[in-house]
Amino acid sequence: MIRDITIGQYYPAKSILHRLDPRVKLVSTLLYLVSLFLFRSIAGYLVATLFLIGIIRLSRVPFGYIVKGLKPVIMLLMITVVFNLFLKKEGEVLVHIWRLSITTAGLRNAVYMAIRLIYLIIGSSLMTFTTTPNELTDGIEALLNPLNKIRVPVHEVAMMMSIALRFIPILLEETDKIMKAQQARGADFESGNIIQRAKAMIPILVPLFVSAFRRANDLAMAMEARCYRGGEGRTKMKPLRYKGRDRAAYVMIAVYVAAVVAIGRYVPLKIWIF
Amino acid sequence: MSIRLEHLNYIYSPNTAYEKHALKDICLEIPAGEFVGVIGHTGSGKSTLIQHFNGLIKATDGKLFYNGENIYEPGYNMKNLRNEVGLVFQYPEHQLFEIDVMSDVCFGPKNQGLSPEECEKRALEALRLVGLKEKYYKASPFELSGGQKRRAAIAGVLAMRPKVLVLDEPTAGLDPKGRDDILDQVAYLHKQTGMTVILVSHSMEDIARYADRIIVMNHGEVMYNDRPKNVFAHYRELEKAGLAAPQVTYIMHDLKERGIPVDIGVTTVSEAADEIMRALGTEISENEDMTGDGMLDADAMGGDTSDAGATGDGTPDADAAAVGRASGADTADSKNMEKKR
């Protein structure tokens, strides 16, 4: 059901990754995402895969749960793969169907692209799985702090992001509830053509919007009632401080990036066309 | 029209850190035409349970029979089930969406494939039943007060003329009059149409007043499933489960302990009043020197004495002797119980 959407959600577990400083996780995730585009050979993919497997094991988030998070983006993935597969015209032709042909370069690109996208999503969702929205906000705020000098409202931006993240599960739950309530009144979301289906969404969307606004309003009032007035002069109850494990994590991610670039570029490994 | 559950289990988000075994091996039968109360502490699984009745959530394990047919069989007509089992959710006002109340109430009948005239007819009927004033029929549902929205939402389900009506805390957050209005209407419908009613509530008083049978949920299990009076006899266990018996149960137990031969099985205020009158009546006939004081207090207690419901079957005669001894204390008792009320 709709509750299966796990992207951007926190997964409570006791692991070293959960305990890391959010800044480390943010920086490392960014580095990992960039690193995926810094090599072209299969050797690089092997290193990236090993690293990812290691991180998944460390995070103690069940693999099935992570895979479930991929579901919503499958469509996007398919489209990318199909485009890459058919539109690349270089290289040797492998298959010829009607006016379309799959070339070696096309196949290679499609596979690489799919892997990259999947790793990208897993990598970033691992960060949100292991970091609570509060920590994430603190991390983003701390990292972007220099921007304060050029009058970027860093605290506000970070707060907005964390509220948005926090609202995802609430709104999903709400959607689930409203859907059930309308189904109980005989609403049918599954059959009919596109227009009928779009129309069938109205009984869900209207109450959902109403409730989202109500919640936003309530939250704003609750924050004001507790004298929230933005980041100026605001101190933290638990200021972020790097510990030994955080430094170790920085070293590890640096080693990984160096390794993946070096191996991915200079180790001549070739399997079939890849 | 019976609903039967066999070894029903439900687990939320299985195989994750959020896994929650919300229903554990539930076996129940709800015969047609019964008024069943479901009660349990917060998070005990009441809402989860009732969403099974019209197939909104599918049991992880176990069977659910509606009219003898297993609804989890492939090819079972779910749409028909949902037409027959009407479910009013907790806070149903959050599901309103149409431009006016009338069209919102028509949503259910329209989905049943009825003609616009028929929809309108049923909607009017349902709106009248829930006691929403006519001037609101063409108002936007978002302009109504909370209680009015609640009524409109309940009408939305009633308009489908379900054979089984399931209500999840329909009176939460309503004022006492609104609460009585709605429950009285439901009880009236139940009497008139013989519709099965399943009422989830936190209020023992409400449940005791209307239900033929009570299902007590505790941590996802059925703790009791019996007639109100038998359930309330376990009031100490109920307290352990985070619940309480109705106030009258406590009063009656207190009275009994202090020697007044009342039937502790009564469950509603009016029954209790009758029962106390009866017990005191016995007492007067046996103790001529009884002052009028106790009578007066008992009068204050009785709201509606016309309801000659269950006067209790087992009259504890043996206690009659004790009454004489305790008669000095009973005026104090009556005051005591008034205070409790």
Ligand SMILES: Nc1ncnc2c1ncn2[C@@H]1O[C@H](COP(=O)(O)OP(=O)(O)OP(=O)(O)O)[C@@H](O)[C@H]1O
């Ligand atoms: N959508 C859900 N996902 C995961 N767990 C849930 C979900 N809905 C309910 N639960 C859990 O299942 C248990 C039973 O919930 P349920 O809503 O049935 O309780 P309830 O008896 O209706 O409580 P209340 O009186 O507060 O309405 C609770 O512990 C709750 O945390």
Ligand SMILES: [Mg+2]
């Ligand atoms: Mg509930």
